[in-house]
Every structure is written in C-alpha cells, then in structure tokens.
Amino acid sequence: MAVAPALRLPLGDLPQLKRRVAALSEDRPAVYRMLDATGRVVYVGKAKRLRARLLSYFRASYPEDKAARILHATADIQWDYAPSEFAALLGELRQIRRHTPPFNVRMNRARRVGFIKVSGGPAPKVYVGKTPGGDEVRHYGPFAGISRLRESVRVLNDVLGLRDCALQMPIAYSEQCDLFGLERRPACLRHEIGTCTGPCGGFVTEGEYRRRVRQAVDFIEGRAVAPLDRVIGEMTLASDEDEFERAAWWRAKFEALTWLLSACTQAQVSLAVLSFVYLDPGVYGDDRAYVIRRAQVRASAPAPHTPIETEAFRALVAEHAQVDPEPGPIPSTAIDETLLLMSWFRRQPNALRRTVSLEDWLERHGSDTGGGIPTC
16 A cells, blocks of 8 residues: 655744744845755745735645745745835845755746857857856847747858757867868768858868858847848849749748848847836835846946935946947846846836936936936
8 A cells, every 4th residue: 555755844943934924024025035954045036025925935735836845945034125126126136146046946937038149169059048058158139939040040050051069069170180180070961961061070161160150140240141142142043043942942041031130130129228227116215226238237226316326326327328339149147137127127117117218317417416316
C-alpha cells in the first residue's frame, strides 16, 4: 500500500511570523524579502499594499500554491517601503539582481518577447533568444512575433553567409589553415548550398567574415541595407532571365528582410520615445522625479520644489539629455529594466501625462530656477 509523502514542515514559526506581519506592516507600496534560516534571500517581491500582500501568503494552501511553497521555505520577512508602486517595481528588480533569489529564478514566466543577439568571440553569430546573454553579447529589440523574427534572421544569415552553428564550435579561418598547415574540415550542409561561408572549416578569411557581420549589424541598426540590395539584385536578375521560380524564391527573402528592417526600426523608435523626465507621485506626498533615457532610468531624486533642488535636478537632466550618437544595442544588464518601463507606460497611460521631454524640461528651467518640476 502506497504511503502519502508527508508535507514539508515550515522553516519558521508561521503563527508568530503572521502576528509580526499583521502588527508591523502597513498597507503602502514596498519591496519585501523572504529569508531562510541562514539569512539567505530566497524570494523578493513587490506590493502596492504590503500588509494585504504579505497576509495573503498565510492563506495560501501548501503545496498547491506558489505563495505557500515560498512561505514554507521562509524563516523571516523583511521589507522596505517605497514612495509608489513604480518605485517598488524598480526596487524589486534591483534587489532580485542583487540577491538572485532561487524562487524568483525558478518561477519566472517565459518571456513573450525576443531579442536579436550578436555574440562576441572569434566568429560572431547573429541569432534570436529570449534571455539576456553575457556582457559580450549585443542585444537588439525587444520584438514580438518570435517565430517570424527567427525566420527573418535566418534569411539574413543565409544572404550574408553567417554561421548558425553552436557558439562553442571551434573556428579555423582560412589564413590559420594556411599558416599552421591545418587541414580544412568537412563543410556543413549550409556551406555546401552556399548559405554559410564556413568559418569553422577554414573556407573564409577572418576579415571577410567580420565584414559580413558588420553588414548584418548595420542592417539591424538601420545604417545600411546591403543585404537587401543583394536580394533585390538577384530577384531582378532572375526575373530578367525569365527564371520565375528563382525570382519568387528571392522575393520571399526580400519580404522577410523588409519585415525585419521595419521591425528593427520600430524597436529603436519604441526605445527612443521613452526618453523624458517622469514625475511619479508618492502615496504620502513623497513624489520622485526620474530621468529616463531610451527606456532606462538614468537618475532619480525627490521631486524638486525649491530653486536649489531644481538647479541640482537640472544638472542630472542635462547630463543625460545629450542625443545618443546613433541607435545601438541594449546593455544586457538593462534588459529587464527596459521591459519593465515599456510595460509600465503601456499599462499606465496616465503616467505619460506626467512626463516632459528632456529638452522641454531644460528649456523650462533654463536660467531661472524659481519653481519645481511641473505636474504634467
């Protein structure tokens, strides 16, 4: 006869922990941390109303509910109050990055957006992924429609002859084979059909391969359209020679690349428009002002009200108001914050009414410093 496994006992005294939460916590925005018996942070969360959120953990059913499973691994709860829900969201994100709690990592939902990634290394690879890579990886996006994005990036790789093999694949450029007397490896199928230059097998020079990678990056950043030019040329040639099947084949690649170019442009615009001063009203009047540039919080301070405070905040705005040289990748460390800001301003249309462009803010607070930040 099978014996039902015993439920895991909680690490802490849950009744006592509940009494402490009920007595000390307030219904205001906050970031909270669940700690195990060793003091390790096992979960970080944010709440618009802290007391109600924490007490809900004690009503959850173990082991069915995620909240109850987290609580059973918890020996203590700590929290920091925040001026607003927006401040709590940012605080939660930064504390997760700092503590890397196991329950946050384990229970994260799959991302619904993707990024074009350009790897580092001796033979950079252009590919699509949902999770941030390392510091050597450049990220572009975010993009919806992952399936179409993957297909379009595959076409870009085919047109430019870029590899799509594993990142760990050993690389041997043709000049290395010539210099060290190395034998060229058997080519992969993509090389055989002319859609990869074969940097792993010694069939292309490093300079030529990197030139093609630069063309891909320039295309993604909207600087040049060399891959599209080649497709148009091949499509026109096939049509002139009455090879209509080949022309249709190139036309499909043309449509994929034009979609990709449009999607990349739209992604850059989506980042560029999220550049402004944002006044975030605090629950208890502790308003904060944020300098946001390309969907990243560059600086923040209590909302200025006096001339001295306004002048100090103006210096922060001026520091980040300079026009970015040209569109570029999102730093891997900023991806989660970028997605958070894009989601916040999409879900909170009223928040956009409390923004002022960086340039307008500087113009309004030029030589005179009489008056604080406007309530947009």
